[in-house]
Amino acid sequence: MDILGDIAGIRGTQLKDLKELTLLRTERPGLIHFDLLEGICKLTSQWNKEIALYINRSGIVIAVAVGQHATVKLPPLPARQAGRLRCIHTHPSGNEHLSSMDLSALSSTGLESMSSLGVKNGQITGVEIAFPGDSGHEILNLTPKEFRSFSYDTSVNDFRSRPASPVLKISDQEKAFLVALEDEDPGYELLSELAELALTAGVEVVGKLLQPKRFGSPVSYLGKGKLQELTQHLQDSGANVLICDDELLPVQQRTLEQATGIKVLDRTTLILDIFALRAKSREGKLQVELAQLKHLLPRLSGQGINLSRLGGGVGTRGPGESKLEMDKRRVRKKINLLEAELIEIRKVRTTQRRQREKSGIPLIALVGYTNAGKTTLLQKAMEQTRSKGEAIQGEDKLFATLDPIVRGIKLNQTTHILLSDTVGFIQKLPHQLLHAFLATLEEVQNADILIHVLDASHPRALERADTVHGILGQLECSNKPRITLLNKTDKISHPSDLNRLAQELSHPIPMSLTQDSTLEPVWNKVLELLSVDKDETN
Template sequence: METIYGNLKGLKSSQLKLLQRLYHQRLPGDRITTPEFSQRLAAVSAELDQPVSAYINRRGQVIRVGVGSPAQTQIPPGELPRYGTERLCGIRCISTQMKSESPSSAVLTAMAIQRLDALAVLTLSGSGFTRRGGTVAGYVQEAYLAHLVPHPEVTWTVSDPMSLEDLAEQDFVDLTEGLEEEFRRQYVAEEVDLDHDRVLLIGVQTQTVSPQRFQDGLTELTRLVETAGGEVLQVLIQKRSRPHPRTVVGDGKVQEIALTVQTIGANLVVFDRDLSPAQVRNLEGRMGVRVVDRTEVILDIFAQRAQSGAGKLQVELAQLEYMMPRLTGRGQSMSRLGGGIGTRGPGETKLETERRAIQQRISRLQREVTQLQAHRSRMRQQRQHQQVPSIAVVGYTNAGKSTLLNVLTNAEVYTADQLFATLDPTTRRLALTDAETEEPFPIVLTDTVGFIHELPPPLVNAFRATLEEVTEADALLHLVDLSHPAWQSHIRSVMQILSDMPITPGPILLAFNKIDQAESETLAIAREEYPQAVFLSASHRLGLETLRQRMIQLVRYAVVS
C-alpha cells in the first residue's frame, strides 16, 4: 500500500484513498505539471481542507504524497538521491496552499534543502468548481513557480502569480538542463577540491563562556579543521542559554544550517562542542551530511599524525573508546572497523556482536598500553640509575616544543606550523655547561604531545603512557607561544591539565617562545606578570643561553627538594 506522509490525524479512510490514488498518476516528462493533475491535487486538498504535496521524479512518476506544505512533508536528506552541488535532485514538488500569497520562506527553504528541480505552488480558490463566463474555473485560483538559481547571493527565484495553463506550458526539461548547466559552470569556477572536506562550522555561544573565550575557541577549531585537511567555507553562530538537548541549536537554526549546507556545497558540519550520539543522529537526519564534534576532529588529526607503533596504538584506543557509545544508529559506518568480530551467538544482533568485539579490542589495546607504560618506566629507571636528571617540555599545541628540542639537541623531530604536528614523545640527552663552575651538566630533555583546551577524555586515557613522561620528569619546562592572541588562556589550560594529573609534577619553569613575532605591548605585559620567566625565540635562537642556565638551576632545585 502506498504510504501517505505528513499530518494524517483525523483523516477518513475515504480521504486516505483519494491521496493514495495520486500515486497512480503519470505526468509527461517535459512538463512540470498538467492542468488535470493540478486540479485533481487541488480537489483532494479542498476535500481535506489542508495543503497537499506531491513529489514527482523526472520520469513523471509520483513517488511521495504528503498532507501538509513542502516544509512539513519534505523528503529526509538520507532518502534523497545522491547528488552534488552541480546537480539538482531529480524530483519536483507540486503543492497546494489555502491562502492567496507567494510561497513562504519555510516552503522555499525546504525546496533548497532538498535541491528540488522545481516547486509549483497552487493557490486554491476556496469555491470548488465555479462557472466564470460560461467556463469551468476549477479549484486552482493561481500558481507560483519557484526554483533554485546558481548565484552566490541569491538562493531561489519565485515567479509572479500565473494561470494554471501558463504553468502547464513551462518546458520542464529546458528549465532543469539550463539550471544544471549553470550549476556545473559555477562548480568548476569554484575549483572544488573533492579530496578535502568542505566544512560548515557551527558555534554555540552560551552564557557560561565569555565572548572572547568563545571567539578564541572558534578560531582554534578552524585551525583544527584545516590541520585535519578540511576547508572551512563558512561559520554560523547561535547564542543560547543552553544547548538544545536534541539538536544543540534550535529548529530554526537547524533549517538555516541545512540550507547553508546546500547553498555553499558543504559535505561536513563541525560543531564547536562535544555532541551526544543522539544529537549526531538527529542532526545528520535533518541535514543529509556528516556531522562531527570537536573531539572527533582532534582524533582525526591524531590518527593522521601518529607515526610510531606506540602512537598508532594509543590513537586507535582513543578512537574506539570514543566510538563505543556512538554505535547505535551509525548504520554502515560500523563496517569501517573491518574484521575481528567473533562468532555470533543465537539471536544476537549485529550491534551487540560488534559492541562486544570492540570492547574486546579495547581491552587488548589497554593491555598493550600498560605494557608500553612498563617499557617506558624501565627506560626512565635506567636514566635515573645513571643519575641523569630529566626535564619534560610541556605546553599548548603549536607552542614550538619540537622546534626548541631540535635547536637544543639536533634531534631532527618533525616540525610544522600546525596543531599537533608531533605526537610521539622524543627524548634526547642535552650536554649543558654550568656558567659558574664551567662543569658539564648533562640532562635528558623530553618533547611531549601538545595540550589543548578541554583535552578530550579519550585522549587523556589513551595517552597516559605519554603523559607519564610529564609526571615522572624531575622538572617541567612550560613553553608558551607569546605571539598567539590567547596565550594567557593557553597557560591556564595547560596548568589545569597538569593539576589534574594523578601524580603532581615537579617544579615548572615558564618560558615564552616566539618573542620575535609578539607585539611589544604583549611582551611588556608578559614580563610584568611573569618576571621569573625566560623569553626566547627557538627558531631565531634568541635567549637560548639564558634558558640553558635556568634549566640547570631548575634541575638543581628539583633534585634538592
C-alpha cells in the same frame, strides 16, 4: 495518495489543492507539468516549506512530501523503481542550487535525477538538475526562461550516451559547517580554534553558527529554532559535514544527523581523526585506535557503523544477540586486545625510564599548547649543543608531535639533561586522550623541570596558559618547577602585552625561537632550578 511529512498547521483545503495538482500528468519531454510547477511554487511561498515530488517516466506523480523551511524528508522508494524516478523539490529561500544533502540523496537512492526549484514570492528563480555520472554528479543550471524550453528527455539521453564530461563535477573535498554553544568565552574564538582543527584535518570550512549555551538542547544540541536556521545555512553553503565544538551525547549526534541529513562530528572525533593522521609509531597508532573505539562504543546504534576492520564473520555472534549487541561485543574485545598490547609496550618503556633514573640525568619536559614551538625548541637545542640523535623537524601545524621524543643535551662540561617533547595541549582536550597518550604524558609526570612553551603573540595567550596549567593539574604536576618560555616575541606589537604575561607566569623568558641566536637564558634558568632542587634534596 497521502501527503507525507510536516503538514502540521496547513489547512485541509490547501492540502486538497496540492493533491489535485499531483493528479496532473507531465507530458514528455518536459521535467514537470507547468500547472503543477506553478501550483507548488505558490504553496511553497504560502507555507514557507519545501515540497518534494517523485515523478515516474510516464509523468505520473507517485509520492509527495512536505518539509521544514530548508529540509524535506523524502519518502522511501521501492528499489525496483528508483532508477526510473525523478525527484523535484522546491527551495523557499529562492536559492535554486542543490545542497550536499540533495546530492547525497541522489547517490544513495539511485534516482534518475534530482532537481531543485528556487522559489521566491511564488515564482521560480532558477532550476538546477543533477544526473548521476561515473565521474561525479553532472549538473545543469537553468534560468526560468531557459527552463521553459528545456527538454528533460534529451538531457537524460545525452548524459547516458556520451562519455562523462560533467558540466560541473562536485569536489571530493569535505566542506564543514561549524557550530558552538557560546558560554562566557567569546564564541568566535572557540570557532576559530575549531576551524583550525578542521583545516588540519583537511576539511574546508564554509560556515559558522553560534547559539547561547542557555538555549541549547540536551537532545539536539541546538534549540529548535536554531536547528531550523542551521539547515538553511547548510543548504546555502553546500556543507556536507557538521562539526560541533563540544563532545556530543549519542542522542544529540543521532538527532542532528536525522535533522540535517549529513555527517555529524563532535570536537573529540575531529581531534582523534587528526591524531590518526599524525601517529607514526606502533604505540601511537594503538593509542589512537584505542581512544577512537572508546569514543565509538556508546555511539553504536546498530546501523550505519562500519566495523569491517574489527573482524567478525561466522562464529562471532553469541546466542540470541542482536546486531547492536554483537557490534558492542566486538568493540569491547578489540579494546581489551589493544589495552593488553599497550601494557606490554609500556613495560619496555618503564624499564627504559628506570635505567634513565639510575643514571641520575635530569629529565626536562617541554609542555604547552599545540603549535606553540616545543618541537622547534628541541630542534634548536640539538643544533646548538651538537647533540646526537635523529634530527627533529618542527612544523607549523596542530599536533605535529604525538609520540614521545627524548634527546640527550649537554649543557656544559658537567651537566647533561634529557629533553623530552610531548603532545600539545588544547582547550577541551578529550579525556580519552589524557589516558590513551599515557606514554607521552608519563614524561611530564616524571620530569624534574617543566618548560612551558607559550605563543606570547596569541591574543588569548594567558587563557591558553591557563588551559595548560589546568591539564597539568589533572596530571598532578602543578607543583613541579616550571619555566615559561614566552615564544614568538617578534610578533608582539605592544610591549605592555609581554610585560603583563611576564608578571603572571613563573620564571618567564621572552624569546623568539626562529630569530634569537642562543638558548643560554633557558639553560641558565634550568641550571639554577636544578641547583635549588639539589640543595633541597641534600
